[in-house]
Amino acid sequence: EEKTDTGSSVHRLIERFGLPQTGAETRFYINHILSYDQSRRTPRWVAEHLSGQRLQGQADRKHCKFKPDPKIPELFTARNEDYLRSGWSRGHMAPAGDNKISEVQHSSCPSSNRTLEMYCRDLTLRFSDVWLVSGPLLLPQVREDGRRTVSYQLIGEDDVAVPTHLYKVILAQKDSTLALGAFVVPNAPIGFERPLTDFQVSLSDVERMSGLTFFPEVDRAEQPKNLCDVDSCQLMDFTQFTLYISGRKVKSARTLARLEKVMTELRDAGITPDDYLTNLYLEKKRELVEKEKKPEQ
Amino acid sequence: EEKTDTGSSVHRLIERFGLPQTGAETRFYINHILSYDQSRRTPRWVAEHLSGQRLQGQADRKHCKFKPDPKIPELFTARNEDYLRSGWSRGHMAPAGDNKISEVQHSSCPSSNRTLEMYCRDLTLRFSDVWLVSGPLLLPQVREDGRRTVSYQLIGEDDVAVPTHLYKVILAQKDSTLALGAFVVPNAPIGFERPLTDFQVSLSDVERMSGLTFFPEVDRAEQPKNLCDVDSCQLMDFTQFTLYISGRKVKSARTLARLEKVMTELRDAGITPDDYLTNLYLEKKRELVEKEKKPEQ
Ligand SMILES: [Mg+2]
Numbered sequence A, B: 001e002e003k004t005d006t007g008s009s010v011h012r013l014i015e016r017f018g019l020p021q022t023g024a025e026t027r028f029y030i031n032h033i034l035s036y037d038q039s040r041r042t043p044r045w046v047a048e049h050l051s052g053q054r055l056q057g058q059a060d061r062k063h064c065k066f067k068p069d070p071k072i073p074e075l076f077t078a079r080n081e082d083y084l085r086s087g088w089s090r091g092h093m094a095p096a097g098d099n100k101i102s103e104v105q106h107s108s109c110p111s112s113n114r115t116l117e118m119y120c121r122d123l124t125l126r127f128s129d130v131w132l133v134s135g136p137l138l139l140p141q142v143r144e145d146g147r148r149t150v151s152y153q154l155i156g157e158d159d160v161a162v163p164t165h166l167y168k169v170i171l172a173q174k175d176s177t178l179a180l181g182a183f184v185v186p187n188a189p190i191g192f193e194r195p196l197t198d199f200q201v202s203l204s205d206v207e208r209m210s211g212l213t214f215f216p217e218v219d220r221a222e223q224p225k226n227l228c229d230v231d232s233c234q235l236m237d238f239t240q241f242t243l244y245i246s247g248r249k250v251k252s253a254r255t256l257a258r259l260e261k262v263m264t265e266l267r268d269a270g271i272t273p274d275d276y277l278t279n280l281y282l283e284k285k286r287e288l289v290e291k292e293k294k295p296e297q
Protein backbone atom coordinates (compact mmCIF):
# COMPACT_ATOMS: atom_id res chain seq x y z
CA GLU A 1 0.00 0.00 0.00
CA GLU A 2 1.27 3.43 -0.91
CA LYS A 3 2.33 5.54 2.03
CA THR A 4 1.63 9.23 2.17
CA ASP A 5 2.36 12.27 4.29
CA THR A 6 -0.77 14.03 3.16
CA GLY A 7 -2.20 14.20 6.65
CA SER A 8 0.19 17.00 7.51
CA SER A 9 0.41 18.54 4.05
CA VAL A 10 -3.38 18.77 3.89
CA HIS A 11 -3.19 20.91 7.01
CA ARG A 12 -0.43 23.02 5.50
CA LEU A 13 -2.61 23.62 2.46
CA ILE A 14 -5.57 24.73 4.54
CA GLU A 15 -3.61 26.89 6.94
CA ARG A 16 -1.22 28.55 4.54
CA PHE A 17 -3.05 28.86 1.23
CA GLY A 18 -6.69 28.10 1.94
CA LEU A 19 -9.05 25.61 0.31
CA PRO A 20 -11.08 26.57 -2.80
CA GLN A 21 -14.18 28.57 -1.96
CA THR A 22 -17.40 27.56 -3.74
CA GLY A 23 -19.55 30.38 -2.35
CA ALA A 24 -22.34 27.80 -1.90
CA GLU A 25 -22.93 28.69 1.76
CA THR A 26 -26.43 29.54 2.96
CA ARG A 27 -27.23 33.27 2.79
CA PHE A 28 -29.96 34.82 4.91
CA TYR A 29 -32.11 37.78 3.86
CA ILE A 30 -35.22 39.38 5.32
CA ASN A 31 -37.64 37.55 3.03
CA HIS A 32 -35.73 34.49 1.93
CA ILE A 33 -32.72 32.24 2.29
CA LEU A 34 -30.57 31.13 -0.62
CA SER A 35 -27.47 29.39 -1.89
CA TYR A 36 -25.74 31.09 -4.80
CA ASP A 37 -24.12 29.40 -7.81
CA GLN A 38 -20.96 31.35 -8.56
CA SER A 39 -20.30 29.52 -11.82
CA ARG A 40 -23.73 30.21 -13.33
CA ARG A 41 -24.38 33.62 -11.76
CA THR A 42 -27.82 32.45 -10.55
CA PRO A 43 -29.11 31.02 -7.28
CA ARG A 44 -28.97 27.26 -6.70
CA TRP A 45 -32.04 27.47 -4.50
CA VAL A 46 -34.13 30.15 -2.86
CA ALA A 47 -36.30 29.26 0.14
CA GLU A 48 -39.12 31.46 1.34
CA HIS A 49 -42.16 31.38 3.55
CA LEU A 50 -45.59 32.66 2.59
CA SER A 51 -48.58 33.07 4.82
CA GLY A 52 -51.81 34.96 4.63
CA GLN A 53 -50.51 37.31 7.30
CA ARG A 54 -47.30 38.00 5.52
CA LEU A 55 -49.04 38.82 2.25
CA GLN A 56 -51.37 41.20 4.07
CA GLY A 57 -48.45 42.94 5.72
CA GLN A 58 -49.69 42.43 9.26
CA ALA A 59 -46.60 40.93 10.83
CA ASP A 60 -43.49 42.73 11.94
CA ARG A 61 -39.78 42.25 11.88
CA LYS A 62 -39.07 42.27 15.56
CA HIS A 63 -38.16 38.58 15.60
CA CYS A 64 -35.69 38.87 12.74
CA LYS A 65 -32.16 37.75 13.39
CA PHE A 66 -29.94 37.50 10.36
CA LYS A 67 -26.34 36.87 9.63
CA PRO A 68 -25.02 39.61 7.38
CA ASP A 69 -24.87 38.57 3.73
CA PRO A 70 -21.38 37.21 3.08
CA LYS A 71 -20.15 39.26 0.15
CA ILE A 72 -20.11 37.48 -3.21
CA PRO A 73 -16.97 38.48 -5.14
CA GLU A 74 -17.65 40.86 -8.04
CA LEU A 75 -16.22 38.22 -10.40
CA PHE A 76 -19.25 36.01 -9.75
CA THR A 77 -22.14 38.49 -9.71
CA ALA A 78 -24.60 39.37 -12.46
CA ARG A 79 -25.80 42.89 -13.21
CA ASN A 80 -28.92 44.33 -14.81
CA GLU A 81 -26.84 45.12 -17.89
CA ASP A 82 -26.42 41.39 -18.51
CA TYR A 83 -30.18 41.07 -19.09
CA LEU A 84 -30.57 44.12 -21.32
CA ARG A 85 -31.51 43.23 -24.91
CA SER A 86 -31.03 39.53 -24.07
CA GLY A 87 -34.73 38.75 -24.49
CA TRP A 88 -34.80 37.49 -20.88
CA SER A 89 -36.28 39.20 -17.87
CA ARG A 90 -34.65 39.08 -14.50
CA GLY A 91 -36.97 36.72 -12.68
CA HIS A 92 -36.71 36.94 -8.93
CA MET A 93 -37.11 33.57 -7.29
CA ALA A 94 -38.32 35.38 -4.15
CA PRO A 95 -39.86 38.78 -3.54
CA ALA A 96 -37.13 41.28 -2.71
CA GLY A 97 -38.84 42.91 0.21
CA ASP A 98 -36.09 45.04 1.63
CA ASN A 99 -34.82 46.22 -1.73
CA LYS A 100 -31.15 45.72 -1.06
CA ILE A 101 -29.34 45.43 -4.36
CA SER A 102 -27.48 42.28 -3.32
CA GLU A 103 -30.79 40.63 -2.41
CA VAL A 104 -32.23 41.25 -5.86
CA GLN A 105 -29.00 40.25 -7.59
CA HIS A 106 -28.46 36.96 -5.88
CA SER A 107 -32.00 35.64 -5.96
CA SER A 108 -32.69 36.11 -9.67
CA CYS A 109 -32.11 34.21 -12.87
CA PRO A 110 -33.09 34.71 -16.53
CA SER A 111 -36.70 33.56 -16.72
CA SER A 112 -39.93 33.93 -18.60
CA ASN A 113 -42.38 31.94 -16.56
CA ARG A 114 -44.30 33.21 -13.50
CA THR A 115 -46.91 30.46 -13.47
CA LEU A 116 -45.75 28.65 -10.37
CA GLU A 117 -45.18 31.90 -8.52
CA MET A 118 -48.81 32.86 -9.03
CA TYR A 119 -50.08 29.48 -7.94
CA CYS A 120 -48.07 29.75 -4.72
CA ARG A 121 -49.45 33.14 -3.81
CA ASP A 122 -52.88 31.67 -4.37
CA LEU A 123 -52.11 28.73 -2.07
CA THR A 124 -51.93 31.03 0.95
CA LEU A 125 -55.68 31.49 0.65
CA ARG A 126 -56.13 27.79 1.45
CA PHE A 127 -53.12 26.98 3.67
CA SER A 128 -51.90 28.82 6.76
CA ASP A 129 -48.22 28.33 5.94
CA VAL A 130 -46.49 27.72 2.64
CA TRP A 131 -42.76 27.05 2.34
CA LEU A 132 -41.23 27.24 -1.10
CA VAL A 133 -37.89 26.28 -2.54
CA SER A 134 -37.32 27.49 -6.10
CA GLY A 135 -34.48 27.49 -8.54
CA PRO A 136 -33.17 27.01 -12.06
CA LEU A 137 -32.52 23.68 -13.80
CA LEU A 138 -30.32 22.73 -16.74
CA LEU A 139 -31.99 19.66 -18.23
CA PRO A 140 -30.85 17.53 -21.17
CA GLN A 141 -32.55 16.98 -24.46
CA VAL A 142 -32.67 13.39 -25.59
CA ARG A 143 -31.61 12.76 -29.18
CA GLU A 144 -32.96 9.96 -31.35
CA ASP A 145 -29.93 7.77 -30.65
CA GLY A 146 -30.53 8.13 -26.92
CA ARG A 147 -27.65 10.54 -26.30
CA ARG A 148 -28.54 13.17 -23.77
CA THR A 149 -27.13 16.66 -24.21
CA VAL A 150 -27.52 19.67 -21.95
CA SER A 151 -27.50 22.98 -23.85
CA TYR A 152 -28.01 26.45 -22.49
CA GLN A 153 -27.21 30.00 -23.36
CA LEU A 154 -25.02 32.45 -21.47
CA ILE A 155 -26.07 36.10 -21.51
CA GLY A 156 -24.32 39.38 -20.79
CA GLU A 157 -20.72 40.13 -20.02
CA ASP A 158 -21.07 38.18 -16.80
CA ASP A 159 -22.01 34.95 -18.61
CA VAL A 160 -25.28 34.40 -16.76
CA ALA A 161 -26.65 30.90 -17.43
CA VAL A 162 -30.19 30.82 -18.85
CA PRO A 163 -31.88 27.79 -17.28
CA THR A 164 -33.84 25.41 -19.48
CA HIS A 165 -36.38 24.79 -16.70
CA LEU A 166 -37.44 26.11 -13.30
CA TYR A 167 -38.38 24.02 -10.28
CA LYS A 168 -40.49 24.68 -7.24
CA VAL A 169 -40.86 22.41 -4.24
CA ILE A 170 -43.85 23.39 -2.15
CA LEU A 171 -44.58 22.37 1.43
CA ALA A 172 -47.96 23.59 2.63
CA GLN A 173 -49.56 23.28 6.06
CA LYS A 174 -53.15 23.62 7.18
CA ASP A 175 -54.04 22.49 10.72
CA SER A 176 -52.39 19.08 11.11
CA THR A 177 -52.10 18.43 7.35
CA LEU A 178 -48.70 18.77 5.71
CA ALA A 179 -48.69 18.49 1.92
CA LEU A 180 -45.80 18.45 -0.51
CA GLY A 181 -45.64 19.02 -4.26
CA ALA A 182 -42.69 19.28 -6.64
CA PHE A 183 -43.03 20.96 -10.03
CA VAL A 184 -40.77 21.50 -13.02
CA VAL A 185 -41.80 23.92 -15.76
CA PRO A 186 -39.96 24.84 -18.96
CA ASN A 187 -38.39 28.29 -18.81
CA ALA A 188 -40.95 29.61 -21.29
CA PRO A 189 -44.53 30.88 -21.03
CA ILE A 190 -46.88 27.92 -20.60
CA GLY A 191 -50.26 29.63 -20.98
CA PHE A 192 -53.40 29.33 -18.88
CA GLU A 193 -54.78 26.14 -20.40
CA ARG A 194 -52.67 23.39 -18.92
CA PRO A 195 -53.29 22.01 -15.43
CA LEU A 196 -50.44 22.27 -12.96
CA THR A 197 -50.50 18.48 -12.53
CA ASP A 198 -48.93 18.29 -16.03
CA PHE A 199 -45.77 19.67 -14.45
CA GLN A 200 -45.73 17.71 -11.22
CA VAL A 201 -42.74 15.41 -10.65
CA SER A 202 -41.71 13.20 -7.76
CA LEU A 203 -39.55 14.72 -5.05
CA SER A 204 -36.67 12.41 -5.88
CA ASP A 205 -36.89 13.36 -9.57
CA VAL A 206 -36.43 17.05 -8.84
CA GLU A 207 -33.68 16.19 -6.37
CA ARG A 208 -31.81 14.22 -8.97
CA MET A 209 -32.23 16.99 -11.57
CA SER A 210 -31.07 19.72 -9.21
CA GLY A 211 -28.52 17.79 -7.15
CA LEU A 212 -30.27 19.06 -4.01
CA THR A 213 -31.96 17.38 -1.07
CA PHE A 214 -35.14 19.28 -0.16
CA PHE A 215 -36.75 19.54 3.30
CA PRO A 216 -34.38 16.92 4.73
CA GLU A 217 -36.09 16.92 8.14
CA VAL A 218 -39.47 15.89 6.73
CA ASP A 219 -40.17 12.21 7.28
CA ARG A 220 -41.04 11.17 3.75
CA ALA A 221 -42.35 7.75 4.62
CA GLU A 222 -44.95 9.21 6.91
CA GLN A 223 -46.39 12.62 6.81
CA PRO A 224 -46.58 14.73 3.68
CA LYS A 225 -49.59 14.18 1.49
CA ASN A 226 -49.48 14.83 -2.23
CA LEU A 227 -50.28 18.53 -2.60
CA CYS A 228 -52.40 17.88 -5.68
CA ASP A 229 -54.55 15.41 -3.74
CA VAL A 230 -55.24 17.99 -1.03
CA ASP A 231 -55.38 21.07 -3.25
CA SER A 232 -56.85 21.57 -6.70
CA CYS A 233 -53.41 22.44 -8.17
CA GLN A 234 -55.23 24.75 -10.57
CA LEU A 235 -53.38 27.54 -12.28
CA MET A 236 -54.84 31.04 -12.24
CA ASP A 237 -57.14 32.17 -15.01
CA PHE A 238 -56.63 35.44 -16.89
CA THR A 239 -58.48 37.61 -14.34
CA GLN A 240 -56.48 36.21 -11.46
CA PHE A 241 -53.31 36.62 -13.47
CA THR A 242 -54.06 40.27 -14.19
CA LEU A 243 -54.86 40.93 -10.53
CA TYR A 244 -51.59 39.31 -9.57
CA ILE A 245 -49.54 41.35 -12.04
CA SER A 246 -51.33 44.53 -10.91
CA GLY A 247 -50.36 43.68 -7.33
CA ARG A 248 -46.74 43.52 -8.32
CA LYS A 249 -47.02 46.86 -10.11
CA VAL A 250 -48.69 48.45 -7.07
CA LYS A 251 -45.91 47.20 -4.80
CA SER A 252 -43.18 48.62 -7.02
CA ALA A 253 -44.88 51.99 -7.76
CA ARG A 254 -42.62 54.90 -6.84
CA THR A 255 -45.03 57.79 -7.43
CA LEU A 256 -48.71 58.44 -6.77
CA ALA A 257 -49.22 59.08 -10.50
CA ARG A 258 -47.81 55.65 -11.36
CA LEU A 259 -49.91 54.00 -8.64
CA GLU A 260 -53.15 55.53 -9.95
CA LYS A 261 -52.25 54.53 -13.51
CA VAL A 262 -52.05 50.85 -12.49
CA MET A 263 -55.54 50.98 -10.98
CA THR A 264 -57.00 52.87 -13.92
CA GLU A 265 -55.63 50.35 -16.43
CA LEU A 266 -57.12 47.53 -14.41
CA ARG A 267 -60.60 49.11 -14.40
CA ASP A 268 -60.28 49.84 -18.14
CA ALA A 269 -59.70 46.10 -18.65
CA GLY A 270 -63.03 45.46 -16.92
CA ILE A 271 -61.49 43.80 -13.84
CA THR A 272 -62.62 44.68 -10.31
CA PRO A 273 -59.82 44.79 -7.71
CA ASP A 274 -60.18 42.08 -5.05
CA ASP A 275 -59.68 42.73 -1.33
CA TYR A 276 -56.02 41.80 -1.44
CA LEU A 277 -55.23 44.29 -4.20
CA THR A 278 -57.40 46.99 -2.65
CA ASN A 279 -55.50 46.68 0.64
CA LEU A 280 -52.16 46.75 -1.14
CA TYR A 281 -53.25 49.85 -3.04
CA LEU A 282 -54.42 51.71 0.06
CA GLU A 283 -51.26 50.88 1.97
CA LYS A 284 -49.04 51.97 -0.90
CA LYS A 285 -51.05 55.15 -1.33
CA ARG A 286 -50.51 56.14 2.32
CA GLU A 287 -46.79 55.46 1.93
CA LEU A 288 -46.48 57.54 -1.24
CA VAL A 289 -48.59 60.44 0.08
CA GLU A 290 -46.25 60.52 3.07
CA LYS A 291 -43.19 60.37 0.84
CA GLU A 292 -44.33 63.05 -1.59
CA LYS A 293 -44.98 65.43 1.33
CA LYS A 294 -41.30 65.29 2.30
CA PRO A 295 -38.67 67.22 0.30
CA GLU A 296 -36.42 65.14 -1.98
CA GLN A 297 -33.35 63.78 -0.23
CA GLU B 1 -42.04 49.34 3.26
CA GLU B 2 -43.50 45.85 3.27
CA LYS B 3 -43.54 44.19 6.65
CA THR B 4 -42.75 40.54 7.10
CA ASP B 5 -42.66 37.89 9.78
CA THR B 6 -40.04 35.90 7.96
CA GLY B 7 -37.53 36.24 10.74
CA SER B 8 -39.45 33.70 12.76
CA SER B 9 -40.74 31.61 9.86
CA VAL B 10 -37.22 31.26 8.52
CA HIS B 11 -36.30 29.66 11.81
CA ARG B 12 -39.32 27.43 11.65
CA LEU B 13 -38.26 26.28 8.20
CA ILE B 14 -34.77 25.43 9.37
CA GLU B 15 -35.79 23.74 12.59
CA ARG B 16 -38.78 21.81 11.38
CA PHE B 17 -38.14 20.91 7.75
CA GLY B 18 -34.46 21.68 7.12
CA LEU B 19 -32.84 23.82 4.43
CA PRO B 20 -31.91 22.33 1.05
CA GLN B 21 -28.64 20.41 1.14
CA THR B 22 -26.21 21.03 -1.73
CA GLY B 23 -23.64 18.44 -0.65
CA ALA B 24 -20.93 20.97 -1.57
CA GLU B 25 -19.16 20.65 1.79
CA THR B 26 -15.44 19.91 1.92
CA ARG B 27 -14.63 16.18 2.10
CA PHE B 28 -11.32 14.90 3.43
CA TYR B 29 -9.54 11.74 2.23
CA ILE B 30 -6.09 10.32 2.83
CA ASN B 31 -4.60 11.70 -0.39
CA HIS B 32 -6.85 14.59 -1.26
CA ILE B 33 -9.63 16.95 -0.32
CA LEU B 34 -12.65 17.66 -2.50
CA SER B 35 -16.02 19.25 -2.97
CA TYR B 36 -18.58 17.17 -4.85
CA ASP B 37 -21.11 18.40 -7.41
CA GLN B 38 -24.31 16.44 -6.77
CA SER B 39 -26.04 17.76 -9.89
CA ARG B 40 -23.27 16.73 -12.30
CA ARG B 41 -22.04 13.60 -10.49
CA THR B 42 -18.44 14.86 -10.67
CA PRO B 43 -16.20 16.74 -8.26
CA ARG B 44 -16.22 20.56 -8.26
CA TRP B 45 -12.61 20.63 -7.19
CA VAL B 46 -10.04 18.18 -5.91
CA ALA B 47 -7.04 19.45 -3.96
CA GLU B 48 -3.92 17.39 -3.39
CA HIS B 49 -0.31 17.75 -2.34
CA LEU B 50 2.64 16.24 -4.14
CA SER B 51 6.22 16.12 -2.96
CA GLY B 52 9.30 14.12 -3.91
CA GLN B 53 9.00 12.26 -0.63
CA ARG B 54 5.40 11.35 -1.15
CA LEU B 55 5.98 9.99 -4.63
CA GLN B 56 8.86 7.86 -3.38
CA GLY B 57 6.69 6.48 -0.62
CA GLN B 58 9.01 7.50 2.21
CA ALA B 59 6.56 9.31 4.44
CA ASP B 60 4.02 7.77 6.77
CA ARG B 61 0.47 8.35 7.83
CA LYS B 62 0.98 8.90 11.50
CA HIS B 63 0.06 12.58 11.29
CA CYS B 64 -3.18 11.93 9.48
CA LYS B 65 -6.35 13.23 11.06
CA PHE B 66 -9.44 13.07 8.93
CA LYS B 67 -13.08 13.65 9.31
CA PRO B 68 -15.02 10.64 8.06
CA ASP B 69 -16.40 11.11 4.56
CA PRO B 70 -19.94 12.45 4.88
CA LYS B 71 -22.03 10.05 2.87
CA ILE B 72 -23.22 11.27 -0.52
CA PRO B 73 -26.77 10.05 -1.16
CA GLU B 74 -27.00 7.23 -3.70
CA LEU B 75 -29.20 9.49 -5.86
CA PHE B 76 -26.18 11.70 -6.60
CA THR B 77 -23.38 9.19 -7.10
CA ALA B 78 -21.91 7.82 -10.33
CA ARG B 79 -20.94 4.18 -10.86
CA ASN B 80 -18.45 2.43 -13.13
CA GLU B 81 -21.39 1.20 -15.20
CA ASP B 82 -22.08 4.80 -16.24
CA TYR B 83 -18.73 4.92 -18.04
CA LEU B 84 -18.99 1.54 -19.77
CA ARG B 85 -19.30 1.86 -23.55
CA SER B 86 -19.59 5.65 -23.21
CA GLY B 87 -16.25 6.23 -24.90
CA TRP B 88 -15.04 8.05 -21.77
CA SER B 89 -12.63 6.81 -19.18
CA ARG B 90 -13.07 7.52 -15.52
CA GLY B 91 -10.34 10.08 -14.95
CA HIS B 92 -9.39 10.44 -11.33
CA MET B 93 -8.57 14.01 -10.46
CA ALA B 94 -6.35 12.70 -7.65
CA PRO B 95 -4.60 9.37 -7.03
CA ALA B 96 -6.84 7.12 -4.96
CA GLY B 97 -4.23 5.92 -2.53
CA ASP B 98 -6.30 4.08 0.00
CA ASN B 99 -8.58 2.44 -2.55
CA LYS B 100 -11.82 3.16 -0.81
CA ILE B 101 -14.62 2.98 -3.34
CA SER B 102 -16.11 6.30 -2.27
CA GLU B 103 -12.74 7.99 -2.74
CA VAL B 104 -12.49 6.80 -6.33
CA GLN B 105 -16.12 7.58 -7.04
CA HIS B 106 -16.18 11.12 -5.80
CA SER B 107 -12.89 12.32 -7.24
CA SER B 108 -13.42 11.26 -10.84
CA CYS B 109 -15.08 12.64 -13.96
CA PRO B 110 -15.32 11.53 -17.60
CA SER B 111 -12.01 12.54 -19.13
CA SER B 112 -9.55 11.78 -21.87
CA ASN B 113 -6.60 14.01 -21.08
CA ARG B 114 -3.79 13.19 -18.65
CA THR B 115 -1.36 15.83 -19.90
CA LEU B 116 -1.52 18.14 -16.93
CA GLU B 117 -1.36 15.24 -14.48
CA MET B 118 1.93 14.10 -15.97
CA TYR B 119 3.39 17.58 -15.92
CA CYS B 120 2.55 17.89 -12.23
CA ARG B 121 4.24 14.63 -11.28
CA ASP B 122 7.27 15.94 -13.17
CA LEU B 123 7.18 19.22 -11.22
CA THR B 124 8.06 17.43 -7.98
CA LEU B 125 11.53 16.83 -9.41
CA ARG B 126 12.13 20.58 -9.39
CA PHE B 127 9.96 21.82 -6.48
CA SER B 128 9.87 20.53 -2.92
CA ASP B 129 6.11 20.98 -2.56
CA VAL B 130 3.38 21.11 -5.18
CA TRP B 131 -0.27 21.84 -4.33
CA LEU B 132 -2.83 21.14 -7.03
CA VAL B 133 -6.46 21.95 -7.45
CA SER B 134 -8.13 20.20 -10.38
CA GLY B 135 -11.61 19.91 -11.74
CA PRO B 136 -14.01 19.85 -14.67
CA LEU B 137 -15.27 22.88 -16.62
CA LEU B 138 -18.33 23.41 -18.80
CA LEU B 139 -17.30 26.14 -21.21
CA PRO B 140 -19.40 27.80 -23.92
CA GLN B 141 -18.86 27.78 -27.64
CA VAL B 142 -19.23 31.16 -29.31
CA ARG B 143 -21.40 31.23 -32.41
CA GLU B 144 -20.90 33.61 -35.32
CA ASP B 145 -23.60 35.97 -34.04
CA GLY B 146 -21.81 36.21 -30.69
CA ARG B 147 -24.28 33.99 -28.81
CA ARG B 148 -22.53 31.78 -26.29
CA THR B 149 -23.92 28.29 -25.70
CA VAL B 150 -22.74 25.67 -23.24
CA SER B 151 -23.29 22.12 -24.48
CA TYR B 152 -22.27 18.88 -22.84
CA GLN B 153 -23.22 15.24 -22.83
CA LEU B 154 -24.62 13.19 -19.96
CA ILE B 155 -23.54 9.55 -19.74
CA GLY B 156 -24.88 6.49 -17.97
CA GLU B 157 -28.01 5.96 -15.98
CA ASP B 158 -26.69 8.39 -13.39
CA ASP B 159 -26.48 11.26 -15.91
CA VAL B 160 -22.81 12.01 -15.32
CA ALA B 161 -21.81 15.31 -16.96
CA VAL B 162 -18.92 15.08 -19.43
CA PRO B 163 -16.90 18.27 -19.01
CA THR B 164 -15.81 20.23 -22.07
CA HIS B 165 -12.54 21.21 -20.40
CA LEU B 166 -10.40 20.42 -17.36
CA TYR B 167 -8.58 22.94 -15.18
CA LYS B 168 -5.58 22.70 -12.91
CA VAL B 169 -4.33 25.41 -10.61
CA ILE B 170 -0.79 24.70 -9.46
CA LEU B 171 1.03 26.25 -6.52
CA ALA B 172 4.67 25.16 -6.32
CA GLN B 173 7.27 25.94 -3.68
CA LYS B 174 11.06 25.70 -3.75
CA ASP B 175 13.00 27.35 -0.91
CA SER B 176 11.46 30.82 -0.56
CA THR B 177 9.97 30.88 -4.04
CA LEU B 178 6.23 30.38 -4.44
CA ALA B 179 4.99 30.05 -8.03
CA LEU B 180 1.46 29.78 -9.36
CA GLY B 181 0.10 28.64 -12.71
CA ALA B 182 -3.45 28.08 -13.94
CA PHE B 183 -4.18 25.88 -16.95
CA VAL B 184 -7.27 24.93 -18.92
CA VAL B 185 -7.12 22.06 -21.42
CA PRO B 186 -9.87 20.71 -23.66
CA ASN B 187 -11.22 17.36 -22.45
CA ALA B 188 -9.57 15.59 -25.40
CA PRO B 189 -6.08 14.27 -26.12
CA ILE B 190 -3.77 17.22 -26.95
CA GLY B 191 -0.67 15.37 -28.13
CA PHE B 192 2.96 15.94 -27.22
CA GLU B 193 3.72 18.80 -29.59
CA ARG B 194 2.12 21.81 -27.97
CA PRO B 195 3.82 23.71 -25.15
CA LEU B 196 1.93 23.93 -21.87
CA THR B 197 2.00 27.73 -22.08
CA ASP B 198 -0.61 27.41 -24.88
CA PHE B 199 -3.05 26.37 -22.16
CA GLN B 200 -2.09 28.82 -19.44
CA VAL B 201 -4.80 31.26 -18.31
CA SER B 202 -4.90 33.92 -15.63
CA LEU B 203 -6.02 32.90 -12.16
CA SER B 204 -9.08 35.14 -12.37
CA ASP B 205 -10.04 33.62 -15.73
CA VAL B 206 -10.13 30.11 -14.32
CA GLU B 207 -11.96 31.41 -11.25
CA ARG B 208 -14.62 33.00 -13.41
CA MET B 209 -14.99 29.83 -15.52
CA SER B 210 -15.26 27.55 -12.49
CA GLY B 211 -17.05 29.85 -10.05
CA LEU B 212 -14.35 29.05 -7.49
CA THR B 213 -11.84 31.12 -5.56
CA PHE B 214 -8.49 29.31 -5.43
CA PHE B 215 -5.85 29.54 -2.70
CA PRO B 216 -7.69 32.42 -1.01
CA GLU B 217 -4.96 32.91 1.62
CA VAL B 218 -2.25 33.61 -0.95
CA ASP B 219 -1.50 37.32 -1.24
CA ARG B 220 -1.85 37.74 -4.98
CA ALA B 221 -0.42 41.25 -5.14
CA GLU B 222 2.83 40.08 -3.62
CA GLN B 223 4.24 36.63 -3.62
CA PRO B 224 3.46 34.08 -6.28
CA LYS B 225 5.60 34.22 -9.38
CA ASN B 226 4.29 32.98 -12.72
CA LEU B 227 5.03 29.24 -12.73
CA CYS B 228 6.01 29.35 -16.41
CA ASP B 229 8.63 32.04 -15.68
CA VAL B 230 10.21 29.91 -12.95
CA ASP B 231 9.71 26.51 -14.60
CA SER B 232 9.99 25.44 -18.23
CA CYS B 233 6.29 24.45 -18.35
CA GLN B 234 7.29 21.72 -20.80
CA LEU B 235 5.05 18.76 -21.34
CA MET B 236 6.54 15.25 -21.23
CA ASP B 237 7.82 13.64 -24.38
CA PHE B 238 6.81 10.15 -25.47
CA THR B 239 9.45 8.33 -23.37
CA GLN B 240 8.44 10.22 -20.24
CA PHE B 241 4.81 9.58 -21.02
CA THR B 242 5.39 5.83 -21.39
CA LEU B 243 7.35 5.71 -18.11
CA TYR B 244 4.51 7.53 -16.41
CA ILE B 245 1.84 5.17 -17.75
CA SER B 246 3.97 2.16 -16.80
CA GLY B 247 4.23 3.55 -13.27
CA ARG B 248 0.45 3.65 -13.04
CA LYS B 249 0.22 0.06 -14.31
CA VAL B 250 2.82 -1.08 -11.78
CA LYS B 251 0.88 0.56 -8.94
CA SER B 252 -2.35 -1.14 -9.93
CA ALA B 253 -0.87 -4.62 -10.67
CA ARG B 254 -2.62 -7.31 -8.64
CA THR B 255 -0.47 -10.32 -9.56
CA LEU B 256 3.26 -10.92 -10.06
CA ALA B 257 2.59 -12.11 -13.61
CA ARG B 258 0.85 -8.85 -14.46
CA LEU B 259 3.65 -6.83 -12.83
CA GLU B 260 6.33 -8.59 -14.86
CA LYS B 261 4.32 -8.12 -18.05
CA VAL B 262 4.35 -4.34 -17.58
CA MET B 263 8.14 -4.30 -17.27
CA THR B 264 8.63 -6.66 -20.22
CA GLU B 265 6.45 -4.53 -22.49
CA LEU B 266 8.45 -1.46 -21.50
CA ARG B 267 11.76 -3.09 -22.37
CA ASP B 268 10.30 -4.38 -25.66
CA ALA B 269 9.48 -0.76 -26.51
CA GLY B 270 13.15 0.07 -26.04
CA ILE B 271 12.65 2.22 -22.93
CA THR B 272 14.87 1.84 -19.86
CA PRO B 273 13.05 2.20 -16.51
CA ASP B 274 14.17 5.27 -14.54
CA ASP B 275 14.92 5.20 -10.77
CA TYR B 276 11.40 6.18 -9.87
CA LEU B 277 9.81 3.33 -11.83
CA THR B 278 12.46 0.84 -10.67
CA ASN B 279 11.71 1.67 -7.02
CA LEU B 280 7.98 1.41 -7.61
CA TYR B 281 8.48 -1.97 -9.28
CA LEU B 282 10.66 -3.37 -6.48
CA GLU B 283 8.26 -2.19 -3.80
CA LYS B 284 5.25 -3.67 -5.59
CA LYS B 285 7.12 -6.91 -6.19
CA ARG B 286 7.82 -7.32 -2.45
CA GLU B 287 4.16 -6.65 -1.74
CA LEU B 288 2.90 -9.19 -4.30
CA VAL B 289 5.42 -11.90 -3.31
CA GLU B 290 4.18 -11.51 0.26
CA LYS B 291 0.56 -11.64 -0.87
CA GLU B 292 0.96 -14.69 -3.13
CA LYS B 293 2.61 -16.62 -0.28
CA LYS B 294 -0.60 -16.34 1.76
CA PRO B 295 -3.60 -18.54 0.95
CA GLU B 296 -6.52 -16.86 -0.81
CA GLN B 297 -8.99 -15.23 1.55
MG1 LIG C 1 -19.86 40.70 -11.77
Ligand SMILES: [Mg+2]
Residues within 6 Å of the ligand: B074, B075, B076, B077, B078, B079, B158
Ligand atom coordinates in the same frame (compact mmCIF):
# COMPACT_ATOMS: atom_id res chain seq x y z
MG1 LIG D 1 -26.11 6.77 -7.93
